[in-house]
Amino acid sequence: GQQLNQSPQSMFIQEGEDVSMNCTSSSIFNTWLWYKQEPGEGPVLLIALYKAGELTSNGRLTAQFGITRKDSFLNISASIPSDVGIYFCAGQLTSGTYKYIFGTGTRLKVLA
Amino acid sequence: GAGVSQSPSNKVTEKGKDVELRCDPISGHTALYWYRQSLGQGLEFLIYFQGNSAPDKSGLPSDRFSAERTGGSVSTLTIQRTQQEDSAVYLCASSSRDGAYEQYFGPGTRLTVT
Numbered sequence: 001g002q003q004l005n006q007s008p009q010s011m012f013i014q015e016g017e018d019v020s021m022n023c024t025s026s027s028i029f030n031t032w033l034w035y036k037q038e039p040g041e042g043p044v045l046l047i048a049l050y051k052a053g054e055l056t057s058n059g060r061l062t063a064q065f066g067i068t069r070k071d072s073f074l075n076i077s078a079s080i081p082s083d084v085g086i087y088f089c090a091g092q093l094t095s096g097t098y099k100y101i102f103g104t105g106t107r108l109k110v111l112a
Numbered sequence: 113g114a115g116v117s118q119s120p121s122n123k124v125t126e127k128g129k130d131v132e133l134r135c136d137p138i139s140g141h142t143a144l145y146w147y148r149q150s151l152g153q154g155l156e157f158l159i160y161f162q163g164n165s166a167p168d169k170s171g172l173p174s175d176r177f178s179a180e181r182t183g184g185s186v187s188t189l190t191i192q193r194t195q196q197e198d199s200a201v202y203l204c205a206s207s208s209r210d211g212a213y214e215q216y217f218g219p220g221t222r223l224t225v226t
Binding site: 006031034042043045048088092100101102104105 | 116143145147153154155157160162169194203205207214215216217218219220
């Protein structure tokens with residue numbers, strides 16, 4: 001099925017460092033969602049974006065809806081060990097359905 | 113309020129057997145989705161229900177897979193004649209039409225076909 005291009009695939013960072021990841025597509029989306037998934041659990045919604053150019057924060061997390069509507073970015077500032085997990089983006093197509101396309105995930109590991 | 117719940121949390125079955133996976137969405141949510149996640153992979157869309165509309169079954173990988181949603185609430189995903197490649201985590205999500213269509217996921221059912 002369709003998937004968004006998400007990068008990087010994985011990251012190993014030191015505690016306290018900032019993290020950036022992004023999703024890109026050739027399709028236009030009208031909503032972007034960012035999720036975090038920990039082992040053995042379902043994805044948990046972190047941030048939702050609804051307008052091109054929108055910048056939204058949730059604590060140390062900041063996400064942006066790309067101006068072209070084809071991409072989105074997630075930044076995590078001052079990472080901590082509990083940030084470990086897999087981060088997924090999801091885009092809702094403008095085709096009039098409620099279907100979301102998911103990114104391939106970014107696996108984040110934080111070294112204390 | 114309660115989130116999305118799924119049962120069983122784990123299911124081990126023999127190749128060729130049928131399995132049923134259950135999803136209870138958040139109360140009042142009109143949309144319900146099923147996804148499959150293979151080990152270390154992203155989420156693969158399977159099927160989507162919205163209110164009384166015909167479901168979007170475009171993601172079902174074969175005719176061995178089917179799903180129904182009774183009374184606009186609980187959903188059951190059925191896999192007939194299971195194969196080893198069906199082993200994965202099956203995730204259910206629901207969303208509300210009121211507002212932003214944000215999807216909320218359940219914890220998933222880990223299916224292992226031996």
